[in-house]
Amino acid sequence: MxxxxxxxxxxxxxxxxxxxxxxxxxxxxxxxxxxxKQALGDIQWLHDASPDTALRKGLHSGELSPKQFSRQYQQQLQQTPDTLIPLMKLARAGELQLLTATRDPQNSYLTVLRQAVLEALAEEDRECDGGEPSSPVCYAHLKE
Known part of the structure; x- marks a missing residue:
């Protein structure tokens, strides 16, 4: 899908x-x-899915290269897979816009997060294919 x-x-x-x-x-x-905060309107804030403070500071100080940062952020997301679940539910329900204050979202950590969400969705779709749904996220599309 x-x-x-x-x-x-x-x-x-x-x-x-x-x-x-x-x-x-x-x-x-x-x-x-x-x-x-009033300007957000219907925009949700999910700060737990963003890079942790040490990663963010490491990138901005130059201690981490963008490649190292991306790799460590991927590891952070793999260690806390529950942070992806709200994003997966929203992606299954329709279009999902990931927002940041960063000047260039296309070259930011959001690309790593988008890829992690897409991979998690694909993995869950493979697990659900032909079998019983393994979680509420798996059968969210059936509620329509």
Whole structure:
């Protein structure tokens, strides 16, 4: 099943109305500067899925290269797979927009997160194929 997960800046998302059946989730660990919580509207904030503070600081200080950062962030997501479940449910229900305050979302940690969500969805789809659903996420599409 094809899933649509797009990456956007949160500042742009707060100024636009989302298409129908689109869930928007802010993934930054820190609250974006200059953005009021009232401006979020229907946007959810899931900071647990963002890179932890040590990773973020390591990248910004230059201690970690972007490649090392991506690898360690992938490991973080693998060690805490439950953080992907809310995103998987939203992706199964329709389009999912992952939001960040980063200037270039296409070249940010969101690409790693999107890939992790897509891989988790594919793995669960393989497990569900021809068998009983293993979790509520597996049969979320049947509720429509």
């Amino acid at each position: 094809p899933y649509v997960i797009t990456l956007h800046r949160v500042q742009e998302a707060t100024q636009e109305s989302p298409p129908a059946h689109t869930a928007r989730v802010l993934i930054d660990r820190l609250w974006p500067r200059g953005l009021r």
